[in-house]
Amino acid sequence: LDDVRDDLTDVLISKEQIAGKIGELARRIERDYDDQRPLLVGVLKGAVMVMADLARELRIHIDMDWMAVSSYGAGTKSSGVVRILKDLDTDLTGRHVLIVEDIIDSGLTLSWLLQNLERRGAASVRICALLRKPDAAKVDVHVEYLGFDIPNEFVVGYGLDYAERYRNLKGVAVLAPHVYE
Ligand code: PRP
Ligand code: MN
Numbered sequence: 001l002d003d004v005r006d007d008l009t010d011v012l013i014s015k016e017q018i019a020g021k022i023g024e025l026a027r028r029i030e031r032d033y034d035d036q037r038p039l040l041v042g043v044l045k046g047a048v049m050v051m052a053d054l055a056r057e058l059r060i061h062i063d064m065d066w067m068a069v070s071s072y073g074a075g076t077k078s079s080g081v082v083r084i085l086k087d088l089d090t091d092l093t094g095r096h097v098l099i100v101e102d103i104i105d106s107g108l109t110l111s112w113l114l115q116n117l118e119r120r121g122a123a124s125v126r127i128c129a130l131l132r133k134p135d136a137a138k139v140d141v142h143v144e145y146l147g148f149d150i151p152n153e154f155v156v157g158y159g160l161d162y163a164e165r166y167r168n169l170k171g172v173a174v175l176a177p178h179v180y181e
Protein backbone atom coordinates (compact mmCIF):
# COMPACT_ATOMS: atom_id res chain seq x y z
CA LEU A 1 0.00 0.00 0.00
CA ASP A 2 1.36 3.39 -1.03
CA ASP A 3 1.05 5.46 2.15
CA VAL A 4 0.02 9.05 1.45
CA ARG A 5 1.49 10.12 4.79
CA ASP A 6 5.03 9.55 3.48
CA ASP A 7 4.47 12.48 1.12
CA LEU A 8 3.66 14.93 3.94
CA THR A 9 5.72 16.77 6.52
CA ASP A 10 3.75 18.75 9.11
CA VAL A 11 0.02 18.68 9.59
CA LEU A 12 -0.59 22.41 9.41
CA ILE A 13 -4.28 22.41 10.33
CA SER A 14 -5.99 19.39 11.83
CA LYS A 15 -9.48 18.21 10.98
CA GLU A 16 -10.59 19.30 14.46
CA GLN A 17 -9.24 22.82 13.92
CA ILE A 18 -10.99 22.99 10.54
CA ALA A 19 -14.29 21.83 12.01
CA GLY A 20 -14.07 24.38 14.83
CA LYS A 21 -13.31 27.22 12.45
CA ILE A 22 -16.06 26.29 10.01
CA GLY A 23 -18.49 26.28 12.92
CA GLU A 24 -17.40 29.81 13.87
CA LEU A 25 -17.73 31.06 10.30
CA ALA A 26 -21.16 29.44 9.98
CA ARG A 27 -22.43 31.25 13.09
CA ARG A 28 -21.32 34.60 11.64
CA ILE A 29 -22.81 33.82 8.22
CA GLU A 30 -26.14 32.81 9.80
CA ARG A 31 -26.30 36.09 11.68
CA ASP A 32 -25.30 38.22 8.69
CA TYR A 33 -27.62 36.64 6.13
CA ASP A 34 -30.48 35.53 8.36
CA ASP A 35 -33.54 35.16 6.09
CA GLN A 36 -31.84 36.40 2.90
CA ARG A 37 -31.32 32.88 1.56
CA PRO A 38 -27.79 33.40 0.24
CA LEU A 39 -26.50 31.62 -2.84
CA LEU A 40 -23.28 29.80 -1.98
CA VAL A 41 -21.04 29.53 -5.03
CA GLY A 42 -18.36 26.87 -4.76
CA VAL A 43 -15.31 27.06 -6.98
CA LEU A 44 -14.49 23.61 -8.32
CA LYS A 45 -12.66 21.56 -7.44
CA GLY A 46 -10.80 22.82 -4.40
CA ALA A 47 -13.84 24.19 -2.59
CA VAL A 48 -15.85 20.97 -2.42
CA MET A 49 -14.83 20.06 1.13
CA VAL A 50 -15.34 23.55 2.56
CA MET A 51 -18.71 23.82 0.82
CA ALA A 52 -19.86 20.40 2.05
CA ASP A 53 -18.96 21.15 5.67
CA LEU A 54 -19.96 24.82 5.74
CA ALA A 55 -23.35 24.18 4.10
CA ARG A 56 -24.17 21.49 6.66
CA GLU A 57 -23.24 23.81 9.55
CA LEU A 58 -25.65 26.53 8.42
CA ARG A 59 -29.06 26.53 10.05
CA ILE A 60 -30.59 28.94 7.52
CA HIS A 61 -31.96 28.36 4.03
CA ILE A 62 -29.31 28.56 1.33
CA ASP A 63 -28.89 27.68 -2.31
CA MET A 64 -25.78 26.08 -3.73
CA ASP A 65 -24.24 26.41 -7.15
CA TRP A 66 -20.85 25.71 -8.66
CA MET A 67 -18.38 27.24 -11.06
CA ALA A 68 -15.31 25.77 -12.63
CA VAL A 69 -12.64 28.18 -13.78
CA SER A 70 -9.25 27.51 -15.26
CA SER A 71 -6.67 29.83 -13.86
CA TYR A 72 -3.82 30.58 -16.18
CA GLY A 73 -3.97 27.46 -18.39
CA ALA A 74 -1.46 24.70 -17.76
CA GLY A 75 1.49 26.97 -17.09
CA THR A 76 2.61 28.73 -13.96
CA LYS A 77 0.14 30.73 -11.94
CA SER A 78 0.88 34.28 -12.91
CA SER A 79 -1.05 35.74 -15.82
CA GLY A 80 -4.36 36.32 -14.03
CA VAL A 81 -6.27 35.23 -17.13
CA VAL A 82 -9.25 33.18 -16.01
CA ARG A 83 -11.53 31.14 -18.24
CA ILE A 84 -14.97 29.81 -17.26
CA LEU A 85 -15.13 26.04 -17.77
CA LYS A 86 -18.50 25.59 -16.08
CA ASP A 87 -20.78 28.53 -15.40
CA LEU A 88 -23.51 28.94 -12.79
CA ASP A 89 -27.02 27.62 -13.46
CA THR A 90 -28.47 30.42 -11.32
CA ASP A 91 -29.57 33.95 -12.27
CA LEU A 92 -27.79 36.30 -9.86
CA THR A 93 -30.14 39.26 -10.23
CA GLY A 94 -30.88 40.59 -6.75
CA ARG A 95 -29.21 37.62 -5.04
CA HIS A 96 -26.88 37.69 -2.06
CA VAL A 97 -23.90 35.67 -3.26
CA LEU A 98 -21.27 34.07 -1.05
CA ILE A 99 -18.28 32.69 -2.93
CA VAL A 100 -16.80 29.67 -1.16
CA GLU A 101 -13.11 28.93 -1.71
CA ASP A 102 -10.48 26.68 -0.20
CA ILE A 103 -7.52 29.03 -0.54
CA ILE A 104 -6.45 32.49 -1.65
CA ASP A 105 -2.96 32.25 -3.02
CA SER A 106 -2.06 35.11 -5.39
CA GLY A 107 -5.68 36.31 -5.16
CA LEU A 108 -5.99 36.49 -8.95
CA THR A 109 -8.74 33.88 -9.27
CA LEU A 110 -10.96 35.51 -6.67
CA SER A 111 -10.44 39.12 -7.69
CA TRP A 112 -11.48 38.14 -11.22
CA LEU A 113 -14.43 36.08 -10.00
CA LEU A 114 -15.65 38.78 -7.64
CA GLN A 115 -15.80 41.31 -10.48
CA ASN A 116 -17.40 38.82 -12.82
CA LEU A 117 -20.22 37.97 -10.41
CA GLU A 118 -20.78 41.58 -9.35
CA ARG A 119 -21.47 42.49 -12.98
CA ARG A 120 -24.37 40.04 -13.10
CA GLY A 121 -26.60 42.19 -10.93
CA ALA A 122 -26.18 40.49 -7.58
CA ALA A 123 -27.38 42.42 -4.54
CA SER A 124 -24.11 41.57 -2.78
CA VAL A 125 -21.06 39.39 -3.38
CA ARG A 126 -18.83 38.31 -0.50
CA ILE A 127 -16.07 35.77 -0.07
CA CYS A 128 -15.59 32.92 2.38
CA ALA A 129 -12.17 31.24 2.18
CA LEU A 130 -10.74 28.68 4.55
CA LEU A 131 -7.09 29.59 3.91
CA ARG A 132 -5.09 32.58 2.77
CA LYS A 133 -1.37 32.98 2.07
CA PRO A 134 -0.63 36.65 2.79
CA ASP A 135 2.96 36.36 1.53
CA ALA A 136 1.80 35.12 -1.89
CA ALA A 137 -0.68 37.92 -2.57
CA LYS A 138 -0.39 39.68 -5.92
CA VAL A 139 -3.69 41.52 -5.59
CA ASP A 140 -5.66 42.46 -2.51
CA VAL A 141 -9.00 40.74 -2.16
CA HIS A 142 -11.36 41.54 0.67
CA VAL A 143 -12.37 38.33 2.43
CA GLU A 144 -15.35 38.73 4.71
CA TYR A 145 -15.14 35.23 6.20
CA LEU A 146 -11.59 33.89 6.57
CA GLY A 147 -10.48 30.70 8.28
CA PHE A 148 -6.69 30.82 8.64
CA ASP A 149 -3.71 32.79 7.39
CA ILE A 150 -0.94 30.32 6.58
CA PRO A 151 2.73 30.56 5.57
CA ASN A 152 3.71 30.49 1.91
CA GLU A 153 4.34 26.74 1.73
CA PHE A 154 3.08 23.99 -0.54
CA VAL A 155 -0.02 22.78 1.26
CA VAL A 156 -2.43 20.02 0.30
CA GLY A 157 -5.50 18.30 1.67
CA TYR A 158 -9.13 19.17 2.46
CA GLY A 159 -9.74 19.94 -1.21
CA LEU A 160 -6.28 21.27 -2.07
CA ASP A 161 -4.33 19.20 -4.57
CA TYR A 162 -0.91 18.68 -5.98
CA ALA A 163 -1.36 17.27 -9.51
CA GLU A 164 -4.91 16.27 -8.49
CA ARG A 165 -3.73 14.18 -5.53
CA TYR A 166 -4.21 14.68 -1.77
CA ARG A 167 -7.59 16.43 -2.04
CA ASN A 168 -9.07 13.68 0.13
CA LEU A 169 -6.93 14.30 3.22
CA LYS A 170 -8.99 15.26 6.27
CA GLY A 171 -6.61 18.02 7.35
CA VAL A 172 -4.24 20.47 5.65
CA ALA A 173 -0.61 19.37 5.49
CA VAL A 174 2.67 20.58 4.05
CA LEU A 175 3.82 18.55 1.05
CA ALA A 176 7.25 16.98 1.46
CA PRO A 177 9.81 18.41 -0.99
CA HIS A 178 10.70 14.94 -2.35
CA VAL A 179 7.25 14.81 -3.98
CA TYR A 180 7.75 17.81 -6.27
CA GLU A 181 11.53 18.08 -6.55
C1 PRP B 1 -6.52 26.74 -6.58
C2 PRP B 1 -7.37 27.05 -5.36
C3 PRP B 1 -7.97 28.38 -5.68
C4 PRP B 1 -6.88 29.05 -6.52
C5 PRP B 1 -6.14 30.04 -5.69
O1 PRP B 1 -7.36 26.22 -7.57
O2 PRP B 1 -8.37 26.07 -5.19
O3 PRP B 1 -9.13 28.24 -6.45
O4 PRP B 1 -5.98 28.00 -6.93
O5 PRP B 1 -5.05 30.58 -6.42
P1 PRP B 1 -4.88 32.13 -6.72
O6 PRP B 1 -5.27 32.89 -5.50
O7 PRP B 1 -3.40 32.25 -7.01
O8 PRP B 1 -5.69 32.47 -7.90
P2 PRP B 1 -6.78 25.52 -8.87
O9 PRP B 1 -6.69 26.52 -9.98
O10 PRP B 1 -5.54 24.77 -8.53
O11 PRP B 1 -7.94 24.50 -9.28
P3 PRP B 1 -8.58 23.37 -8.32
O12 PRP B 1 -9.44 24.07 -7.33
O13 PRP B 1 -9.37 22.51 -9.25
O14 PRP B 1 -7.43 22.64 -7.67
MN1 MN C 1 -9.57 26.10 -6.86
Ligand code: MG
Pocket residue numbers: 046160161
Ligand atom coordinates in the same frame (compact mmCIF):
# COMPACT_ATOMS: atom_id res chain seq x y z
MG1 MG D 1 -5.40 23.00 -7.78
